[in-house]
Amino acid sequence: GAGVSQSPSNKVTEKGKDVELRCDPISGHTALYWYRQSLGQGLEFLIYFQGNSAPDKSGLPSDRFSAERTGGSVSTLTIQRTQQEDSAVYLCASRSRTPGEQFFGPGTRLTVL
């Protein structure tokens, strides 16, 4: 596709369940970011992938959060044993090597009941 896509667009889950969020970046973009955004707030960095390098996981809030990027393309963010405070919009962005501009997907709205 022409842009970054994310699925599902909305996810409602019960506390304690695991969820997987998917991101399809723009073809050819080597960098991929995951962010979390609470209602009307700025973006909180979660994790960054660049090519075949080890990901920068410094933003992951706990060990319940993990992400992988297969084949340098599609990425999956997994949240285990979800908690109510995990409710937020999860945004994915991809970036070409230069000039460094990020292109965002529409996000996945996660609601943990």
Add this chain to the structure above:
Amino acid sequence: TQLLEQSPQFLSIQEGENLTVYCNSSSVFSSLQWYRQEPGEGPVLLVTVVTGGEVKKLKRLTFQFGDARKDSSLHITAAQPGDTGLYLCAGVQSTGNQFYFGTGTSLTVIP
């Protein structure tokens, strides 16, 4: 730790008025970006500034990067309802590839 602080957090103005949004930090950034986000969508890049003192104009929007590359401002002239949205600044430091996002400014332009 929030590296970039935006002000004001909320702004509601009448159509035709002018406004300025500020993005401030004590840290130096190699570049700074401004995004606009509408409900249910991801942020969309408006501009990137890279040189201290740089001024860029995008129609009625004027962006300025501070001389010391620690702060930036966004000025909108004659605001229109279509300008309504969440405005976010984001900085990149020379030491890494992580984007640090500001706290956001929610703008509402009333017709």
